[in-house]
Amino acid sequence: MGMTLGLLAVRYGCELRGDPDSVVDRVATLTSAGPGAIGFLANPVYRSQLADTQATAVILGTADADNCPVAVLIAQEPYAVYARVAADLHPSPPLRPGIHASAVLGNVACVPASCQIGPGAVLGDGVSLGERVSIGASTVVGEGVEIGADTRISAGVVIYVGVRLGSRCLIHSGAVIGADGFGFARERDGSQIKVPQIGGVVIGDDVEIGACTTIDRGALGDTFIADGVKLDNQIQVGHNVRIGAHTVIAGQAGVSGSTTIGARCTIGGRVAIAGHLVIADDVVIGGGTGVPGSILTAGVYAGGGTPADTLQRWRKNMVRFGQLDEIARRLRAVEKRINRDS
């Protein structure tokens, strides 16, 4: 089921150079594309692949249009247009509504007939699902959980009691939402008393949560993930964290308890953010950075294993780190020379 280039050009406001009646039926990389495939060029690293592409058409920016041997769709944001075209040509498989015979439903509040409940899934008492929610095999949804329409939850997910999830979310396997936050008070004898974690987790619309990512419930009050947040795999979100709208966090990052992250942030893989901090809107943090203090101004920060600094300063200091032994030797030479001269 292909689409014509003319249709795609109109739908996404692109300039088309080529035959509007050409049909594409799949996306592919520039090097692997053959007839019927549409490719894209968004990263200049791959510019050299343009000349030999066998794609039927390529989505790209104005600067590259003249160098493309095949039809082009010229877009201001080629990667965003590619994403939409890919979704058109490769839609998610349709739901198969129904409750599998092996699923176990408690005294649920609402499970519309449009939902798909997989084999071995478990829904606790009071669970309320919107239309067309999909619950994967062996996924466990705790008592009183509310899930908005069109949210898809993969197999092997656990959602604890009382969590609320918005609409059109996508939750990947192994994710755990609503486990207890990590709160203990140490006694004088060194033992620990558990601090009950009685808050919940509230997740907005259009949120994606990666495989084996864990989001703890609040100690008091809720952990909060705003609309449009995208979390990669193996991220840890501590209790009472708040993440602002459309913020993106890459894999293996960690956010300690009670930290608030602003909207539209881009947080790299393996970033570690300490607890009780504030990160402003529109902050970009490079992969591997440790963030020991609040970041109150939008900008690009980095650290690569050291605490966050502005990206520019950090890069300079890291170059110097690689010269550290040499710096120390030069300093010793200067000291010797001064002592000799005096």
Add this chain to the structure above:
Amino acid sequence: MGMTLGLLAVRYGCELRGDPDSVVDRVATLTSAGPGAIGFLANPVYRSQLADTQATAVILGTADADNCPVAVLIAQEPYAVYARVAADLHPSPPLRPGIHASAVLGNVACVPASCQIGPGAVLGDGVSLGERVSIGASTVVGEGVEIGADTRISAGVVIYVGVRLGSRCLIHSGAVIGADGFGFARERDGSQIKVPQIGGVVIGDDVEIGACTTIDRGALGDTFIADGVKLDNQIQVGHNVRIGAHTVIAGQAGVSGSTTIGARCTIGGRVAIAGHLVIADDVVIGGGTGVPGSILTAGVYAGGGTPADTLQRWRKNMVRFGQLDEIARRLRAVEKRINRDS
């Protein structure tokens, strides 16, 4: 079901300033508390919230008692008392004893009638549970596993064959206990031979294990987690690690194989401890620290992405790291000046 301030004062040895017959029925933060709620002040950061609190009472230390506009319970350890009061007012939901029809039990050794076995749970041959053990939905308990009384295991946990768990433990979803340790011998052709992992895992009483935390079985002999240890989410514990009593480890930390950690340690998030080390009792390690060698003396260590050092030395060196480019430029200036002068 509230409790009077008088009862709480007596139970926890607090001085009460206020009406002993006032009733509280829930805990809350100072800012969100309304009538009937009891708050606490343990972190001086939140001292300014005291003046306007609408709580019925506040648990705090002597120094803050005079500044509180409502009833106070004065405690030497306000956070510990708060933890106990919170547990009184918000008890865990009671067990619902019974074995769900969809659970699959092998030829188990002992499953008392007081246990709660959730939907889709799987218990292998020879499994032995204490009284009032709870096994969550879809959790898999391998052959011969022994679990002590009052231990609660959430949904979606996997416990491999032969693991032993103490009493009153709490295991969160996604945790995997007893998978093979990572042991291979490289052959001359570059391929690997697996070293069979034939030890087990022994976990004491009152241990809490976070979501998606993994504890590997021993290669020879057991991996050992002592009484009262608290592990946060996404922690990796390698084979034959030993963790001493009441040690607390925060999220995403990792302990490599055959390392021994002492009692009452506090290990921050994302700490990485190399293998075959010894960490003494009462060691505190700051978040993100790499620990490449043994720490044989109690104290506070840190590193923030660099190997552990004493906290004081590390802080000074990190300040200097931020000046590294400037230091290198100043050294160059000194060198030029000396060359010019001579």
Add this chain to the structure above:
Amino acid sequence: MGMTLGLLAVRYGCELRGDPDSVVDRVATLTSAGPGAIGFLANPVYRSQLADTQATAVILGTADADNCPVAVLIAQEPYAVYARVAADLHPSPPLRPGIHASAVLGNVACVPASCQIGPGAVLGDGVSLGERVSIGASTVVGEGVEIGADTRISAGVVIYVGVRLGSRCLIHSGAVIGADGFGFARERDGSQIKVPQIGGVVIGDDVEIGACTTIDRGALGDTFIADGVKLDNQIQVGHNVRIGAHTVIAGQAGVSGSTTIGARCTIGGRVAIAGHLVIADDVVIGGGTGVPGSILTAGVYAGGGTPADTLQRWRKNMVRFGQLDEIARRLRAVEKRINRDS
């Protein structure tokens, strides 16, 4: 069911000093071994334990043979021989072929009678298993997945649609294979469009994957794990990563999208490798290293929280890092002295 030392010597080409008819029936550490146990000495750290061992025999290298009070099997690669002997004496438990009554099979393509399908396991339409495949309890195998002969998948694993796994693999609990890669295009309003992840995951023969390790499906084209790769627990492998044959990666490492890692590499725990890089064959990377750029030459690299450098340079610079405050003070002293003298 023991084995004689004579049999072991012949099977593994070892020189035997001792009674060839002595029987051993288990492996043990030098200190815990008693009669009937066979120990090994591969790490010189444990050499002092040799004198007092109660083992019936010890596998070791030529240099240690004269210092052993009991029978010895002298091997060029003692640890590799130990691994093989341990596997002989402690074989994996035999499969119990059959499909558990609580397993849910779709319209599968091929499930031989020699396979073991555990309680609550779910196999989607079109799944094809080789002979003697084992699928653990509550494991979910997506539509169209192909798995080679003798592969064992533990409980609580999720394998997404279309993944291909080779023969003799071992997949531990909590692993998630084939979840969506992390791909989004940011719109001008700050929101994100999901880039469909339409590639797959192809895994070779003899691959081991640890607990809670996640391997994402490709965005376009496949993520690829070659024969003999061994992945520890909690590793994140991004979309379109390629890992070469017999490469070993330790726990909590992360490999960002589209990076290619060569054959026979040894990558330490918590290593973070950025995206779109190339790592050559036979590269060794120390634990905790951040790898921001390609490594095109075989060798040993390290960083301990800082970007990768050669091991030797990094060690020197880390020593200097610990002197950084002192270096800065000495530089200040030099500056003062020069200013005073001039």
